[in-house]
Amino acid sequence: MADIASTDAPAAALAIGEVDDSTARLHRNLMIGIAIALVIAPFVAYPVFVMKVLCFALFALAFNLLLGYGGLLSFGHAAYFGMASYVSAYTAKHWGLTPELAILAGTGIAALLGLAFGALAIRRQGIYFAMITLALAQMAFFFSLQTPRFTGGEDGIQAVPRGKLLGLFSLADDRALYWLVAAVFMGGLLLIYRVIHSPFGQVCKAIRDNEPRAISLGYRASQYKLAVFVLSAGIAGLAGATKAIVFQLASLTDVHWSMSGEVVLMTLVGGLGTVFGPIVGAIVIVSMQNFLATLGAWVTVVQGVVFVICVLLFREGIVGMIAKWIKKPL
Amino acid sequence: MQLKTLLAATALGALMASPALAQQISVKAGVLNDRSGLYADLSGEGSVIAARLAVEDFKAADKGIKVEIVSADHQNKPDVGSTIARQWYDQDGVDLILDVPTSSVALAVNQITREKNKVHINSGAASSDLTGKACSPNTVHWTYDTYALAQGTGGAMTKAGGDSWFFLTADYAFGHALERDTSAVVTKAGGKVLGAVRTPFPGTDFSSFLLQAQASKAKVIGLANAGGDTINSIKQAGEFGIVAGGQKLAGLLVFATDVHALGLQTAQGLVLTESFYWDMNDQTRAWSERFAKLNGGKKPSMVQAGVYSGMLHYLKAVEAAKSKDSAAVMAKMKELPTDDPLFGKGTVRADGRKMHDMYLFEVKKPSESKAPWDYYKQVAVLKADEAFKPLAESECPLVKK
Numbered sequence: 001m002a003d004i005a006s007t008d009a010p011a012a013a014l015a016i017g018e019v020d021d022s023t024a025r026l027h028r029n030l031m032i033g034i035a036i037a038l039v040i041a042p043f044v045a046y047p048v049f050v051m052k053v054l055c056f057a058l059f060a061l062a063f064n065l066l067l068g069y070g071g072l073l074s075f076g077h078a079a080y081f082g083m084a085s086y087v088s089a090y091t092a093k094h095w096g097l098t099p100e101l102a103i104l105a106g107t108g109i110a111a112l113l114g115l116a117f118g119a120l121a122i123r124r125q126g127i128y129f130a131m132i133t134l135a136l137a138q139m140a141f142f143f144s145l146q147t148p149r150f151t152g153g154e155d156g157i158q159a160v161p162r163g164k165l166l167g168l169f170s171l172a173d174d175r176a177l178y179w180l181v182a183a184v185f186m187g188g189l190l191l192i193y194r195v196i197h198s199p200f201g202q203v204c205k206a207i208r209d210n211e212p213r214a215i216s217l218g219y220r221a222s223q224y225k226l227a228v229f230v231l232s233a234g235i236a237g238l239a240g241a242t243k244a245i246v247f248q249l250a251s252l253t254d255v256h257w258s259m260s261g262e263v264v265l266m267t268l269v270g271g272l273g274t275v276f277g278p279i280v281g282a283i284v285i286v287s288m289q290n291f292l293a294t295l296g297a298w299v300t301v302v303q304g305v306v307f308v309i310c311v312l313l314f315r316e317g318i319v320g321m322i323a324k325w326i327k328k329p330l
Numbered sequence: 331m332q333l334k335t336l337l338a339a340t341a342l343g344a345l346m347a348s349p350a351l352a353q354q355i356s357v358k359a360g361v362l363n364d365r366s367g368l369y370a371d372l373s374g375e376g377s378v379i380a381a382r383l384a385v386e387d388f389k390a391a392d393k394g395i396k397v398e399i400v401s402a403d404h405q406n407k408p409d410v411g412s413t414i415a416r417q418w419y420d421q422d423g424v425d426l427i428l429d430v431p432t433s434s435v436a437l438a439v440n441q442i443t444r445e446k447n448k449v450h451i452n453s454g455a456a457s458s459d460l461t462g463k464a465c466s467p468n469t470v471h472w473t474y475d476t477y478a479l480a481q482g483t484g485g486a487m488t489k490a491g492g493d494s495w496f497f498l499t500a501d502y503a504f505g506h507a508l509e510r511d512t513s514a515v516v517t518k519a520g521g522k523v524l525g526a527v528r529t530p531f532p533g534t535d536f537s538s539f540l541l542q543a544q545a546s547k548a549k550v551i552g553l554a555n556a557g558g559d560t561i562n563s564i565k566q567a568g569e570f571g572i573v574a575g576g577q578k579l580a581g582l583l584v585f586a587t588d589v590h591a592l593g594l595q596t597a598q599g600l601v602l603t604e605s606f607y608w609d610m611n612d613q614t615r616a617w618s619e620r621f622a623k624l625n626g627g628k629k630p631s632m633v634q635a636g637v638y639s640g641m642l643h644y645l646k647a648v649e650a651a652k653s654k655d656s657a658a659v660m661a662k663m664k665e666l667p668t669d670d671p672l673f674g675k676g677t678v679r680a681d682g683r684k685m686h687d688m689y690l691f692e693v694k695k696p697s698e699s700k701a702p703w704d705y706y707k708q709v710a711v712l713k714a715d716e717a718f719k720p721l722a723e724s725e726c727p728l729v730k731k
Contacts, residue, residue, distance in 0.1 A: 046417055046420070046421055048413055048416050048417065048420075049413060049417065052409070052413055145502050145503075145531070146501070146502065148502075148503035152503075153502055153503025153504065154433065154434055154502060154503060154504055155433050155434050155437055155457065155459070155503070156408055156434045156437075156438075158408075158434075158437045158438060158441055158464070159437075159441045159464075174420075243409070247408070247409050247412050247413070247438075248412075248438075248441065249408050249409070249412065249434075249438050249441075251407075251408040251409070251434050252434070253407040253408060253409060254409075289405075289410065290410075290413065290414075295403070298366075299366060299403065299405070300366060
């Protein structure tokens with residue numbers, strides 16, 4: 001990232017310098033590869049499992065946008081993920097909203113929550129920032145615990161109808177729902193990719209690398225930080241709202257702080273600050289939880305060991321390692 | 331990969347077996363519970379052992395029923411539990427899911443089972459909604475529920491002389507529900523509720539609340555909480571000498587495994603309700619002996635006993651229906667009386683509630699306990715129709731009124 005720090009040119013120029021043609025081509029091919037994989041996946045693997053992976057991958061992508069490209073470690077991302085899943089489940093079940101509207105409602109609420117929490121949290125940096133986000137997320141958790149009328153308390157909101165997309169297409173079949181989830185995921189991924197490589201994303205990276213310098217160049221750092229925070233919260237909300245429709249339930253697990261921890265783990269295992277890393281991280285962690293479920297108590301042990309190995313052997317994460325190897329950003 | 335091979339093998343096996351043995355029915359049962367967290371002791375691997383014992387005792391193989399048992403850990407997370415349940419039903423050919431502690435996961439599995447038209451026999455969860463608002467033609471709730479616990483501990487305790495109560499209530503919906511239900515029972519039985527205090531959930535320090543409870547001079551302190559909160563509040567009550575001071579502690583959701591973990595020194599004098607205790611009669615002792623040998627010396631909890639009893643009754647219903655069709659099996663399960671060495675005779679009601687007696691126990695003093703796991707003395711017996719919610723008051727849409 002030294003090239004950013006050493007350039008005084010405005011953001012647009014940075015964008016051109018960052019991604020050369022061959023990298024852009026590689027990224028385009030990867031995107032096409034992901035799209036093809038999405039089409040094949042439900043025929044190879046169990047669709048509900050793939051949908052779960054996609055929801056968590058989108059969640060991790062949102063988190064990575066904030067930490068990897070904004071340099072802000074939020075330890076409370078479960079709040080946006082979980083609140084969005086509650087709103088989406090509640091509106092779909094009690095107001096009879098169609099799934100796409102329920103998902104949008106959840107996303108909107110998460111973005112609003114992100115705006116409120118972000119405005120408070122970005123006033124501090126480093127560990128204090130992380131602690132404030134954690135504290136606010138705990139408030140969201142206790143709100144969920146204490147308002148059984150809205151959230152169903154510890155039973156959660158159960159039996160959420162999957163409904164009909166746009167009031168026309170029934171999503172009761174797993175395959176039908178899968179295409180919606182795949183589209184949401186792909187849309188989220190492309191949006192994040194676009195944001196990272198836009199002038200806005202370049203400025204965020206500049207602020208991440210050297211905030212005083214970015215400020216001295218005339219950028220309003222706190223506005224950029226807030227914007228990326230809201231964006232990240234909104235996309236995390238999109239993932240949570242979609243998950244509520246997939247599993248037909250929203251529960252305290254989604255707002256619990258351990259969910260915030262899990263998303264950090266996914267991002268680190270996959271590769272922090274890489275576009276595609278969080279997807280790989282989500283696949284690894286969710287598969288581990290799923291296929292090792294029969295091992296019982298050993299799941300957490302295995303998870304811990306994987307984490308330790310990751311931190312010791314390849315600190316850049318799986319995708320980070322590959323990127324270093326092929327000498328191109330991924 | 332392994333899953334598919336397994337599935338293919340089962341399918342192939344079924345194909346090859348069916349022409350040769352027309353009677354052969356193969357059943358796949360999934361034991362879904364907590365194998366790593368808070369409830370691993372009271373359900374966990376022990377429930378799988380219990381299910382295996384049921385298959386063994388039923389002599390399924392001799393009756394042309396092939397039974398395979400799989401198990402998984404739902405980590406007390408509804409989304410993990412519901413993914414496993416869906417995958418079991420859709421891909422792995424599982425016919426029934428057993429156990430499932432933790433109400434949120436149980437309600438999710440209940441919903442999926444209904445959607446996929448399979449069978450769910452719940453032993454581990456407490457929520458009385460499973461046979462109330464959320465009742466389903468595909469679910470049987472076997473071992474206990476919050477209503478029965480409130481009736482047992484609240485009602486029987488009040489009749490036994492503990493007629494003034496003070497509640498220590500975990501401040502969330504489940505705690506409030508326990509307090510509300512138990513208060514109603516206590517008042518109905520002629521007792522008085524002197525007060526209640528809400529404790530933060532989850533809590534670690536209960537000292538000030540316990541002092542309030544002590545100062546209330548109530549004869550019984552009701553613990554309307556669960557899991558770690560219960561353990562902590564019992565431990566601290568011991569330190570304050572509450573039981574030694576003449577007040578009784580009543581646990582509204584405590585299991586034999588919790589008492590084992592606490593030790594008699596701490597838990598002595600605690601009053602609680604369960605539907606099964608290993609040391610009730612010769613049959614339960616003999617079975618528990620077998621169980622303990624397989625379970626590293628640990629005696630069964632009522633949840634594990636419920637898994638055994640539920641599995642046994644399911645197999646009987648399959649035998650009687652000569653098929654594993656969910657509707658036919660459920661009809662047989664509700665039609666046939668239940669009978670097993672652990673819970674004795676009983677029935678399964680139209681709303682899916684399994685009916686049996688409940689027992690009020692008091693934890694022994696260390697000096698009264700003669701052997702390891704010798705923990706309880708029986709205080710009162712509640713007949714099944716007093717213990718469980720009458721059908722006339724049921725909120726279940728399946729009940730015709």
